[in-house]
Structure formats: C-alpha cells, structure tokens
Amino acid sequence: MTRSIPEATVARLPLYLRALVECSEADIVTISSTGLAAASGVNAAIVRKDLSQLGAFGTRGVGYRVVELIDEISSVMGLDQDRAVVIVGIGNLGRALAAYDGFTRRGFDVVGLFDAADALVGQTIAGMVVEDAADLDTAVADRGATIAVIATPAAHAQETVDRLVANGVTAILNFAPVHIDSPEHVAVRKVDLSTELQILSFYEQLYASPGPDQQLATGT
Amino acid sequence: MTRSIPEATVARLPLYLRALVECSEADIVTISSTGLAAASGVNAAIVRKDLSQLGAFGTRGVGYRVVELIDEISSVMGLDQDRAVVIVGIGNLGRALAAYDGFTRRGFDVVGLFDAADALVGQTIAGMVVEDAADLDTAVADRGATIAVIATPAAHAQETVDRLVANGVTAILNFAPVHIDSPEHVAVRKVDLSTELQILSFYEQLYASPGPDQQLATGT
DNA sequence: CTTTGTGAAATCCTTCACAGCG
DNA sequence: CGCTGTGAAGGATTTCACAAAG
DSSP: OOOOOOHHHHHHHHHHHHHHHHHHHTTOOEEOHHHHHHHHTSOHHHHHHHHHHTTOOOBTTTBEEHHHHHHHHHHHHTTTSOEEEEEEOOSHHHHHHHHOHHHHSTTEEEEEEEESOTTTTTOEETTEEEEEGGGHHHHHHHHTOOEEEEOSOHHHHHHHHHHHHHTTOOEEEEOSSSOOOOOTTSEEEEOOHHHHHHHHHHHHHHHHSSOSOOOOOOOO | OOOOOOHHHHHHHHHHHHHHHHHHHTTOOEEOHHHHHHHHTSOHHHHHHHHHHTTOOOBTTTBEEHHHHHHHHHHHHTTTSOEEEEEEOOSHHHHHHHHOHHHHSTTEEEEEEEESOTTTTTOEETTEEEEEGGGHHHHHHHHTOOEEEEOSOHHHHHHHHHHHHHTTOOEEEEOSSSOOOOOTTSEEEEOOHHHHHHHHHHHHHHHHSSOSOOOOOOOO
C-alpha cells in the first residue's frame, strides 16, 4: 500500500511533522501548503507534491487539517510504534545523545548504553547505567533493539555495526567519521560533523571573496 | 577560476579528503578512482567526475597521487586558511561539540563559547570559559568569527542567527530543531538529530514488514 | 592493459502553471 | 475566489560506456 515514497519526500516529512505539531500546540486547525512551506523552509509546490504522495487529501480553498496530517505522517513514518534504540560509544557525543530529549521522544525508547572502556562501564548517564560493549550482542537481541546509534571511534565503527546487524538491528545512525558497509536491508544515515564544517568552509570562502553569485540549498 | 562546483560534489569532497588522509598516513602514494570510491562509499564514476570538476588530473593507467589530491581538495574547500568559529548554546550538545576534536582540527579555531544561562557563564568547558550570550555581538565582531554553530533551544535560534549575521558571520551549522531564515549570502547547514531518527524509522518499518524491495542511499 | 576523463542516456527531483474543486 | 492536486517543463545528479592516454 505504501507505494514507494521518494527518498527526498521521506526526508522532508519529519520537517512538516515538526511544524504541524507546533501548529497543533498553538491550536491552529488548518494550514495551507504555503504556510507549511514557510514553517519548514521549503517550496509550497513541493509541500503539495509530497503530501499528495501519501494520499493525504487537503481541502481546496482551505488547506490541510493539522491533526489529520499529523496522524497521517506519523503513521507513514512508523512513529506510532515504539522502537528500541541502543547507543554505542559513550564519549562526549554519546553522552549528549543519551541525554538529548529529541532522541527519547516520539516512540524511540533508549534501551541500552554501551562502551568498551572499563572506566565508563557502570557509570550512570542520563539515568541509565553504561554497559560493557562486550555484552552488546546478547543485549541487543534480548531487548529487541532495531535501531542503533554509533558514536564510537572510527576504528571500531565497522566491527560494531557488523555485530549489531547480526543481532537484528536494521537501522543505523552513524556519527563515526568513517564509511561503513552494511547489507542492503539495513538503512544507514550518517551525521558527519567535521564534513559539515568543511562544506561550510567552502561556501564561506565562496561568498567572501568574489561577487556574491552562487546558490546554496541545505539539502538532506 | 573556481568554476561553480556542483553542490553534490562539494558535499563529497570532504569524504574523499578523509579517505586520502588515511591513505597518506599509511604511506600509500597513489589511489585509483575505484579505491577511493570504496573507501568513501560512493560510485567510482562519481569520483572521477567529481575530481575532474576541480581540474585535478590523475594519471591514466595509474590513478591519483594522494598528496597532490589532498592539497588540491584542501585548497578548493578553503581548508588552508584558518577560520574562527563560535559555538552558541552550551547544553549537552554544545558541550560535546566544544570538546569534539573534529571541530578543532583542520583550520577551524573555536574562539568562543556562549550561553544565556547565568549558571553556565564562567564555567570552563574543554579549556574555554563560557561567556554570556549578551556579549555575543561584540565578541563575534572583534574576534572575526565567520562560522557559528547553533546549539541553542529552538526558540532562541532565529534571534541568535540574526545577531550573528549582523556581526559578520557568513556560515552557520544549525543543530536547533527549527528552520532558520537567513540572507542569501549566508550558508546554512542543518543537522537534525530527531529528524534523522524518524527517517530511519520509516526505512526500518519498510524493510521489516513487506518484501525487501526498496533502495536507500544516505545522501547529504 | 589499466585507469582516467567525458559525452550521452537515464534517473531523480524541483519548479511552473493551471485546471478543477470547495 | 483561494487553494489543492498534478501534468509538463526544466534542472540536477547519477550511471553508462568508451575513446584516449600512459
């Protein structure tokens, strides 16, 4: 039934969702594609095309019903089901992610923090006890974790991923600054902080020196 | 001279750079497009097209000289010049970013940490004293910061950006979960952690239930 | 014989423009 | 009259395939 939603659309649906939840909290009942576009930072035509992809119908002359759209997008994105998440690598970044509330809301349930360092194991971070990375395999399998966040050093990322995938993880958010290989049925997204800075460096120098004459869209 | 490098290429050059630096440290002298592709997780044809964009010439039958390519990419990305960076919002994430070494290497010089909370101002994080966000404007201007990292709550992000831009910042890395408006000459990249998780949720459920029959490429 | 550099084809995504509905 | 839904046009990006170079 979910007839192959384009990747670009999938990447934007969460943006709409966030804007819609804000509308909902402000007791706004309907919103036009133009309004949603402004709140999400995209083009209005794209909003309409995206929403038409998932069969959600707005009302001509009026717009979209906010609560209806929230339900629809949540359902399509699978946010109406709980998902168990583990975070591997509890360095500075891992700690911040463990405490980040955007990670714990919306159906994501952090069921384990793992690190290989003896000094960290047993410590309590954000209300959870850090466990030994050696116990990762069984813990992941037992707790039914399907999503993993990799915040390990680059050198350990691939090995960690292999173990996770072998134990049932099918989606990975990779913060380690390295490319990881994974089977086709495993979804991988990477967040690469130093790469982002370097990209900014390019555009910074581009705008700085010559005539201001180039575009930049921050795509996903 | 920099003849408009496609955005997609710019986003990949840092990946090549990282792989090349690793080769360099392993004393590898030349690398083929196939090798570089494998290390970066992209297609070999794309590597060649990307590199041809910046006029870097490989040697047919041999490949690319590693050190030469590192210099070329560094130069194109503007990584051979120092850039002053400020981090605004020293919560869990801001703290992690301040300590993250990927942020402090490669010509990026963190020249200020700012937060609005009295409890934080004056504290030392990663060897730097947190300053009052009220002093942001003059500090940014005085220290010549051109890149800013936004790790504030969503509600303060836009206001912060406006002040930064008014004082000379032309590139922004936004971690706040909100869309920010900025003038055309300002480059903005966003890193949206909860959005990434939601995207993974979609593909996780896609692979889980029906036949495994869909693609996913983690583009930037 | 290996590997680059690149036209051309194919695919994906965005933007435009407007018919049609409420 | 306002706004959605969508065919069609326009761009951008990726992939293919191969001639040319070392």
